[in-house]
Amino acid sequence: MRLSTAFRYEQSIANLQQRQQDLSTAQMQLTSGKRVNAASDDPTAAARAERALASIARANADQRAVQASRNAMSLAESGLGNAVDLMQTARETIVAAGNGTYSQSEREALTAKLREIRKQMVSVANQPDGGGGYVFGGKGSTSAPFTDTAGVVSFNGTPGQVLAASTEEVNLTMNGEAIWMNITRDLGGGVTESFSAFTALDNAIADLETGTNVSGAVTTGLARLDRVLGQFQTARSQAGEMLNRLDGIESRLADSKLASQTEKSNAEDLxxxxxxxxxxxxxxxxxxxxxxxxxxxxxxxxxxxx
The missing domain is CATH 1.20.5 (Single alpha-helices involved in coiled-coils or other helix-helix interfaces)
Incomplete structure (x- = not known):
């Protein structure tokens, strides 16, 4: 009888301990709101939740990259819009300088206006991105990518563009050299002329200041500025296309993140x-x-x- 009583006692203790552990686990789940609080609770569900968590982390990183790209492309699109406006004003100024009734002093007043436009153009080309870089800095520049030394504007960045560290290919900069410096004009007969947005203005200013062959200076100046305008408008369209693409990427990332959050919740929530x-x-x-x-x-x- 003592053996029977001891056995029943041990069984009772074991049952009580198991019931107490089950109750404690249930209480912990209610407190946390999660069915899986440790991998040992359900290894398969824990693995599913871990994969979903990694997917959410990637989506968060990609969303940050998209936001950085959106900021840069918005600044680029706005800056190129300003550059187009400046070129339009320069074009109108050159047309006005071709007025045959204008005196040389009046033309010099117009060239002073062109110099101010050129100065503003350099500022636009050196548009900061708000994060210590430059929108048109190419593959990166620790200082302003465009410098105006002794009347000559040079590009000191690295040609190309910076891409965000993301699973999505999104730009953080634009190729400033290609946009502002590498402009060509077909002169006919297989001959082309290469110049920058700045030299187009420099040459127009110099030609108008001489006062000789004003009609020819206006014609050539307008032809060059039209090519600059075309280049800026193309680059602005590219920035706009990137912004549209970012909208699609952002929507896709939001859907992916929501799906991962749902999967994580299904795996571990109570x-x-x-x-x-x-x-x-x-x-x-x-x-x-x-x-x-x-x-x-x-x-x-x-x-x-x-």
């Missing part, structure tokens, strides 16, 4: 209604085990003899 019901059942089971243990504990040889 069904609260079911969990509360299970908790109540386990609480009832624990109380029954406690009562059973109390009954077994009261048993002794003296109680049996009596």
């Amino acid at each position: 069904d609260m209604v079911e969990a509360i019901s299970q908790f109540q059942n386990k609480q009832t089971g624990y109380e029954a085990a406690l009562q059973s243990y109390a009954s077994i504990q009261k048993m002794s040889l003296f109680q049996y003899i009596s």
Whole structure:
């Protein structure tokens, strides 16, 4: 009889401990709102949640890259819009300088206006990106990519463009050299002329200041400025296309992130209604085990003899 009582006692203790552990686990799940709080709770679900979490982290990184690209391309599109406006004003100024009734002093006043436009153009070309870089800095520049030294504007950056560290190919800069410096004009007969947006203005200013062959200076100046305008408008369209592309990427990333969050939730989150019901059942089971243990504990040889 003692062996039977000892066995029942051990069984009662084991049952009580198991019920207590089950109740504690259920209570922890209710507190955290998660069915899986450790990998040991459900290794398969934990692995699913981990993969989903990694996917969410990638989506977050890509979203940050998209936002940085959007900021840079917005600045580029706005800056090129300003450059187009400046070139339009320069074009109107050159047309006005061709007026045959204008005196040389009046033309010099117009060339002074062109010099101010050129100065503003350099500022636009050195548009900061707000993050320590430059929108038109190409593949990177620690200082302003365009310098105006002794009346000559030079590009000091690296040709090309910086791409964000992302699974999506998005730009953080534009190729300033290609946009501002490498402009060509077909002169006919297989002959082309190469110049920059700045030299187009420099040459127009110099030709108008001489006062000789004003008509020819105006014609040539307008032809060069039209090529500059075309270059700026093309680059502005490219920035706009990138902004449109970013809208699509952003939408796709949001959908991917939501799907990953749903997968993570499905893998580890708790069904609260079911969990509360299970908790109540386990609480009832624990109380029954406690009562059973109390009954077994009261048993002794003296109680049996009596």
